Amino acid sequence: MTIWVNEQIDPSGIVYSCIACCDKQQAEECHESFQNNLTDTQKEQGWKATMRIVESWDEVPVSALKLN
Template structure:
């Protein structure tokens, strides 16, 4: 099983938002939304939107919204 994890992370490395799902299209749309929601000021300060793949729900952060 492949799970896409989308994270929005602040400059200190703290997760601001996280959504995990099994649908690649939905994951890509979520990533684009996370990226678009960051202002230029946030990006310059070090905020990032990242998408990563994991193989198990055990690898998904506990505080994430899980879509199946």
């Protein structure tokens, strides 16, 4: 199973928001949205949007919104 995990991470490395799903297109749209929602100021401060792939729901952060 492939699970895409999208995260917005603050400058100190804390996950601010997280959405995980099994649909690649949905994950890509989410990632784009996460990137577009970061302001220039946030980007300058070190905020980032990441997308990573995991193989198990056990690897998804507990706080994530999980979409099947």
